[in-house]
Amino acid sequence: MADEIVIRAEGLTKRYGPNLAVDHIDFEVKAGEIVGILGPNGSGKTTTILMLLGLTEPTGGRALVAGFDPLREPLEVKRRVGYLPDQVGFYDGLSARDNLTYTGRLAGLPRAEIDARFDAALARVGLSHVGNARVGTFSQGMRQRLGLAEILMKRPTIAILDEPTTALDPHSTQEFLAMIRGLKADGTAVLLSSHHLDQVQSVCDRVALFNRGRIALSGTVTELAGRVLGGGHVIDVEARGSGIADRLAAVPGVVRVQALGASPESQRYRVDCQRDLRAEIARRLAPEVDLLGIHFAAPSLNEVYTRYFEEARDAAE
Amino acid sequence: MPPNRQADAASAASRRGSPWTGLGAVIAKETADHLSSARMRILEALVFLTAIAAAYAAIRSIRATIGESPFLFLRLLTLAQDPLPSFIALLGFLIPLVAIALAFDAINGEFNRRTLSRILAQPIYRDALLLGKFLAGLLSLTIGLVSLWLLVIGLGLLLFGVPPSTEETVRMLGFLVATIAYGGVWLALALLFSVVFRAPATAALAALGVWLLFALFWPVIAPLLANLIAGPPEGIFGPRMAYLTTQQIIDRLSPNTLYGETALALLHPQTRALGPVLVSQLQGALLGAPLPVSQSFILIWPQFTGLIAATIVIFTIAYVAFQRQEIRA
Numbered sequence: 001m002a003d004e005i006v007i008r009a010e011g012l013t014k015r016y017g018p019n020l021a022v023d024h025i026d027f028e029v030k031a032g033e034i035v036g037i038l039g040p041n042g043s044g045k046t047t048t049i050l051m052l053l054g055l056t057e058p059t060g061g062r063a064l065v066a067g068f069d070p071l072r073e074p075l076e077v078k079r080r081v082g083y084l085p086d087q088v089g090f091y092d093g094l095s096a097r098d099n100l101t102y103t104g105r106l107a108g109l110p111r112a113e114i115d116a117r118f119d120a121a122l123a124r125v126g127l128s129h130v131g132n133a134r135v136g137t138f139s140q141g142m143r144q145r146l147g148l149a150e151i152l153m154k155r156p157t158i159a160i161l162d163e164p165t166t167a168l169d170p171h172s173t174q175e176f177l178a179m180i181r182g183l184k185a186d187g188t189a190v191l192l193s194s195h196h197l198d199q200v201q202s203v204c205d206r207v208a209l210f211n212r213g214r215i216a217l218s219g220t221v222t223e224l225a226g227r228v229l230g231g232g233h234v235i236d237v238e239a240r241g242s243g244i245a246d247r248l249a250a251v252p253g254v255v256r257v258q259a260l261g262a263s264p265e266s267q268r269y270r271v272d273c274q275r276d277l278r279a280e281i282a283r284r285l286a287p288e289v290d291l292l293g294i295h296f297a298a299p300s301l302n303e304v305y306t307r308y309f310e311e312a313r314d315a316a317e
Numbered sequence: 318m319p320p321n322r323q324a325d326a327a328s329a330a331s332r333r334g335s336p337w338t339g340l341g342a343v344i345a346k347e348t349a350d351h352l353s354s355a356r357m358r359i360l361e362a363l364v365f366l367t368a369i370a371a372a373y374a375a376i377r378s379i380r381a382t383i384g385e386s387p388f389l390f391l392r393l394l395t396l397a398q399d400p401l402p403s404f405i406a407l408l409g410f411l412i413p414l415v416a417i418a419l420a421f422d423a424i425n426g427e428f429n430r431r432t433l434s435r436i437l438a439q440p441i442y443r444d445a446l447l448l449g450k451f452l453a454g455l456l457s458l459t460i461g462l463v464s465l466w467l468l469v470i471g472l473g474l475l476l477f478g479v480p481p482s483t484e485e486t487v488r489m490l491g492f493l494v495a496t497i498a499y500g501g502v503w504l505a506l507a508l509l510f511s512v513v514f515r516a517p518a519t520a521a522l523a524a525l526g527v528w529l530l531f532a533l534f535w536p537v538i539a540p541l542l543a544n545l546i547a548g549p550p551e552g553i554f555g556p557r558m559a560y561l562t563t564q565q566i567i568d569r570l571s572p573n574t575l576y577g578e579t580a581l582a583l584l585h586p587q588t589r590a591l592g593p594v595l596v597s598q599l600q601g602a603l604l605g606a607p608l609p610v611s612q613s614f615i616l617i618w619p620q621f622t623g624l625i626a627a628t629i630v631i632f633t634i635a636y637v638a639f640q641r642q643e644i645r646a
Contacts, residue, residue, distance in 0.1 A: 046645065053438055055644045075334035075440040083438035089431025093350075105342035106439035147435070 004031040006158050006189045007052060011061030014047050014213075021047045023213035024061060031157070034180065034190040036200035038305060039210030045193045046086075048210075049160055052191075053083055066157045079107065082151030082188075086163040088143055092136030096127065099135055100150055107154055114153070121152035125179060140167040141176075148179055159183050160191045165199060177203050201301040209305065211312060217304075225299030226274075228308045230255035233273045234297040237281060240266045241289030251284050253277050266292050332442075339441030343449025344456065351419060351457035360415045361461050365468070367407050372469045374398035376476045388607070390481040391488060391584045393473050404469065405580045408496055409573060410532065415461070416503035417524040419454040422517035423508050424639060429517070434644050447639050451508055451632060458500045466493050484586075484610050491614060492583045495621055499576040501628040503528065509635035512642070531571040539567040561593045572627055575620040582617045591616060 007029035014022040022044040029035045037045050050056040052065050054074025063070055066080035090099045097118060104114035122128045125145040130138070138146065144164055151159050161180065165173045173196075180203050183190050194200050200207060201221055208218040217224050225234065237248065244267055248257045253274045260268040271281065278294050285291050351357050375396040379389060386392055397403040402410075424447070427433040437443060466489070474480060481489065506527060510520035530538075543564035544550065550560045568574045578591045586607030590598065608616070 050434075050644065055434065055437055072331045073333045075338060075442070078438055078440040081438070083435065085431065085434045085438075087431055088435055090435075091350075091430065091432065102342065102346050103436070103439050105345075106339045106436065106441050108338070108440065150435070 005029070006031050006067075007063070007065050007191065009048070009052070009061065009063045012048065012051060012058055012063055013060035014044075014051060014056065015059040020213050022051070022058075025213075025215045027208055027215055027218060029158070029189050029191060031189050032184055032187045033206065034184050034192060034204045036204035036207040037191060037193045037210060038195070038197065038200060038207055038301075039216075040309070043210040044213040045210050046162060049083075049162055049191070049193060052077075053081060053160065054078060079154075080157040082154045082156035082159045084144070084147040084151060084159070084161045084164050087140070087167060088147035090135040090138075090143060090146065093134065095132045095134055096122070096138075096146055096149075097131050099146070100153060103150055104153060109153075117153040117155070118149075121149040124152055124182070125149045126175070141169065141172040144168060144172075144176060145179075148176070151183075156188060158189045158191065160193075162193045163195065164192070165194065165196060173199065197301045197305055201298075207301065209308060211309070216312070217308065221299055221301050221304065224301070224304045225272075228304045228311075229272045229299065230274070233276055234299045235271045235273060235276075235278055235281065236260070236293070236295055236297045237269045237271055237285075237291070238266050238293040239269075239285060239289045239291050241285075244285070244289055245269065247284055247289065248281065251277055251280055253280070270297060334440075334442070336442045336444035337448070338445060339439065340445040340449050340452075343441070343446055344453045347450050347453030348456050351453060352460070356418055357415075357457065357461075360418050364408075364411050364415060364461065365465060367401075367411065368404055368465055369468065369472065371398070371401045371404045371407050372472055374401050375404065376473065380476065387482070388485055388586060389477055389479065390470065390473050390485045391586070393469065394489070394492070395580075395584045405492070405584060409499075409576055409580070412458075412462075412496060412500045413503040413528045413532070416454070416458060416500045417507040417521065417528065419457060420450070420504050420507035421511055421521040421524055423450045423454070423511045425511045425515050425517050425520055428515060437644055443639055444636070447508070447512075447636055451504060454504045454508070455497065455501055458504065459497050462493060462496055462500070487610050488583045488586070488613065491610075491617075492580060495576065495579040495583065495617070495624065498621060498624040498628065499572060499579075502572040502624055502631065505628045505631035505635065509631055509638070512635050512639045531573045535568070535571045535573065539564055539571075542567050556593075558593065565592050569620075569623065572624060575623045575627075579617040579620045579624070582613050582620075586610075586613060588613070588616070591620070 005028050007027070009025055009027050011024045011026060012022060013020070013024050025044070025048065037048070039045055047056065051058045052063055052070055054070035054077050057071055065077045068076040068080070070077045094102070100118050100121075101114050104117070109117070118131070119128070122131050125148050127142060127145055127149060130142070135143065135146065144167070148164075165176050168176060177199055180190055180192065192200060192204060206218065206220055207224065208215045209224070210216065217227060245257050245259065248254060248269060248271055254271055254277065255274060256272040258270045260270055262268070271277070282291055282294060372393055375393050375398055378396060378398050379392050394404045397406065424433075427436065436446065470481065470489070503524070507520065507524045510523045511517070514520040514523060540550070543560055547559045547563035548557065550556060582588045582591055587605055589602060589608060
């Protein structure tokens with residue numbers, strides 16, 4: 001069940017006149033997986049989401065979402081997909097209950113079921129105390145939670161979240177990310193579009209990097225780091241002595257050495273390697289250099305992203 | 318065929334699921350919104366007050382001559398008592414305003430609230446959303462008009478002390494249905510502008526502009542256009558038929574004209590024709606005698622179907638424009 005593919009896109013393409021917004025993309029999302037989609041504005045993320053939801057028609061290629069074609073069976077797709085758009089909007093004059101009752105009725109849920117699911121969903125996102133309050137009195141963070149409650153009410157196979165934490169403060173963001181992990185725990189596949197790379201890295205199993213309508217890279221952060229930074233392993237080294245950077249760079253398999261800072265007692269370096277070189281580095285530094293610490297550092301998605309687009313820009317120039 | 322046209326064609330040919338899924342939910346929500354909104358209450362109060370005042374003034378005048386006409390209730394609707402215009406003139410003026418107020422922000426309001434993509438991500442087609450909004454507006458308008466209609470008849474019953482005849486009731490019901498159809502034209506137009514213009518204020522202004530064009534300027538423009546197309550109105554032997562026919566056709570492009578003619582034929586049973594009358598047509602006619610109600614309905618049928626057709630055409634344009642829009646909010 002965990003390996004069941006719930007989203008499959010094959011050659012998915014969208015053209016607006018002469019502009020190619022999405023250019024023959026292929027990707028898959030499995031049940032219970034959180035996949036981040038990243039990329040600069042205009043790179044095709046939202047258009048892809050809209051095609052998966054059946055809200056815009058692809059110019060070419062095809063997609064299967066929860067086993068249905070969004071082009072021909074959009075109602076079946078939308079019954080199984082929860083969508084939280086960027087800065088979600090609600091009817092301000094209606095209460096949270098009335099807003100979600102309306103979408104529950106649109107989803108075809110019976111009234112009693114709507115009430116039961118509403119109470120459970122609101123409790124889960126921590127809004128039980130304002131269920132009957134007008135949404136016009138809600139902060140943006142509360143609206144985002146209410147949007148998530150709407151998804152929970154639907155009990156979807158897939159949740160698509162487009163920039164869900166954009167307007168949230170740090171505390172609310174952490175709470176929201178915990179709720180996203182909760183969706184995964186329920187077995188819901190999550191497609192998360194965001195510009196907040198640290199957040200994506202903290203919750204996503206895999207990421208797909210969009211650039212000019214194409215998926216330039218996809219995989220786990222470690223896999224991406226291996227392809228972009230030249231090494232899948234990042235090792236932090238703290239040592240005391242001279243010529244440390246040169247010694248590190250001379251170790252076979254080291255791709256890059258970056259100085260992180262120095263104090264009177266020690267110097268710190270980050271080393272990108274093609275494999276686990278901790279033992280080799282320790283051997284090469286000794287005995288001239290005092291090795292004070294050596295450990296794995298998680299590769300940073302931010303670093304992967306920045307490096308990829310620097311290289312893409314350089315290549316374009 | 319370009320690829321996007323191919324996709325459109327494929328989609329249209331094989332889209333599965335009823336386009337009306339969720340229609341009931343949209344109508345219920347939108348109608349509740351309309352009936353509880355401050356905007357509608359203000360407009361309803363305005364229409365009720367002015368219409369009741371016009372009807373009351375007419376009743377006072379009719380009571381003085383109560384035995385002179387067999388159609389007391391129809392006179393109640395058509396009699397103008399200075400300074401107030403007649404009930405039907407007021408309705409003809411105010412119904413477009415109410416209809417525009419109901420629909421000018423129907424779709425662009427959803428865009429601006431950022432609710433559109435969330436709503437359309439539910440298992441419904443755009444068809445259901447647009448039609449639901451239109452039908453909810455029409456239902457709200459109908460509720461208001463039926464209430465007003467009952468109120469005026471009740472006022473007549475109280476003050477005349479006699480009930481309307483069957484023929485009067487049928488004519489007034491026909492007038493009520495025609496008024497709803499007339500409101501439907503303006504509702505569809507406001508809905509179209511709410512799809513086309515992203516700013517509600519622009520949509521409202523555009524709809525009001527069209528209303529002003531037909532309410533104030535069309536009676537001036539139509540003769541000018543007829544003169545340009547068919548030549549001068551007067552010939553050597555009097556009025557020229559070609560001019561009169563052309564002017565009538567141009568006049569009838571206005572929903573106000575269609576509605577005015579419908580009201581005239583239904584509420585003035587003596588009306589025998591809605592256009593130029595030839596002497597040959599009057600041979601054997603009893604001038605001033607009322608037409609049977611069935612004949613009056615035959616007389617207004619083209620106008621009534623014209624109003625319905627205009628509503629359908631404008632709604633269809635709105636539908637096509639909405640289907641082609643990119644949903645990103």
